[in-house]
Amino acid sequence: SIAYLNGEYLPLEEARISPLDRGFLFGDGIYEVIPYYGGKSVGLMPHINRMINGLAAIEIQNTISADDWKALLDDLVARNASQGENLGVYVHVSRGADVKRFHAYPEDVAPTVFAFAFPIKDPQPVDRTKATPMSMISTEDLRWQRCHIKSTALLGNVMHFQQGYAAGCGETLLFNAKGELTEGSSSNAYIVKDGKVITPIQDNQILPGITRRIIIDSLKAEGSIEVEERIVTMDEVREADELWVSSSSKEIAPVTSLDGKPVGNGEIGEVWEKAFKIYSSAKFDF
Ligand code: PLP
Incomplete structure (x- = not known):
């Protein structure tokens, strides 16, 4: 190397x-x-x-x-x-x-x-019957108040990631003291409800993910899936049809289990497959 x-x-x-x-x-x-x-x-x-x-x-x-x-x-x-x-x-x-x-x-x-x-690994197959699902646990976000800065000081993220890893999960989902979703310990987060993709607002509680930007912009440009940026409560997360996390290394990862309970019907969702297809055909344009 x-x-x-x-x-x-x-x-x-x-x-x-x-x-x-x-x-x-x-x-x-x-x-x-x-x-x-x-x-x-x-x-x-x-x-x-x-x-x-x-x-x-x-x-x-x-x-x-x-x-x-x-x-x-x-x-x-x-x-x-x-x-x-x-x-x-x-x-x-x-x-x-x-x-x-x-x-x-x-x-x-x-x-x-x-x-x-x-x-790095090959991208996931876009076919939801062939893609690999992820399990997560959730915990209160105990990092600092400047999560929008991509600092090399990652101890807060590392400790949160380890909580999920030790529980056999691929990521840890974080929520603030008000019970609102922030992001994953090393990824941005999204829910799907009634066909709509909803993701937390870009503020100091989350990293402005490049994959997040590409997802939002490519879905909006394609036009068949509605995307909303707003506050997402953990109650909404627990009622969601689908849950995803995104990062440069994970692209869009479908999450089918949260805190030991199935997300939606417990299978990788249809909206994930559609969105991942749209993202995959647009990603090199960014
Ligand atoms: N949020 C956190 C805390 C991260 O560490 C990362 C990336 O590693 C992301 C979100 C996703 O950002 P990007 O899509 O730019 O990789």
């Missing part, structure tokens, strides 16, 4: 950073994961723009233009072609290594820029 580190390409196992790096000491950084299928990216510019916005939000200087980021990441994928058809690219920009461990943002410290590529 060939990695990119601070302007150089090198074998991943040879990449080294300082233990004083603020990404290591504080989780002080921004990251992205971008999927490439057969060499074609999904949502590359939206991912790059979200990263640039995240860096600005936490005042890390970004010296690489959006076009140069694109060239860099496409180049990294080309250099890793031997790893397979489908690759994910992990990109990470931390505030860099300071001489002292001090909370305030240091001046005159160069950010650490790191990226590597890794094999």
Whole structure:
């Protein structure tokens, strides 16, 4: 595997950073994961723009233009072609290594820029009789109030993911203190009721997922499935016909069991199949 580190390409196992790096000491950084299928990216510019916005939000200087980021990441994928058809690219920009461990943002410290590529699974079959369903548990969202920033400080997400994983589930569904759905520990969430797709509003309680954006925009453009962004209560989740989660690595995952109970009739839904078909034919346009 060939990695990119601070302007150089090198074998991943040879990449080294300082233990004083603020990404290591504080989780002080921004990251992205971008999927490439057969060499074609999904949502590359939206991912790059979200990263640039995240860096600005936490005042890390970004010296690489959006076009140069694109060239860099496409180049990294080309250099890793031997790893397979489908690759994910992990990109990470931390505030860099300071001489002292001090909370305030240091001046005159160069950010650490790191990226590597890794094999990812083939997309799910769009046929709902052949796709793999997911089980979830739900729990109160105990992360911070800036979930819209794609921070490398993921302990809150990791602890929530582990709760589901330890219970034999593929994801953990999160709700706020008011009993409203937020998102999964590493994904956005959707319910389907009476044929309509409903997903929580994009605010500071959720990550503005690129897959979420592609789903909403492609469904709206195609026009046969209604999509609504609004507050979703956990009571509505428990009464839903279908439940899905989305992310760059999961695409749209159908959830058929929540807290040990079937979602809807307990089978992968018809709306999932239709929506996943629409998403799959549009995803490379983003
Ligand atoms: N929400 C959280 C907390 C995530 O970590 C992720 C992605 O990893 C997502 C949502 C989905 O975002 P995207 O579709 O951009 O991968």
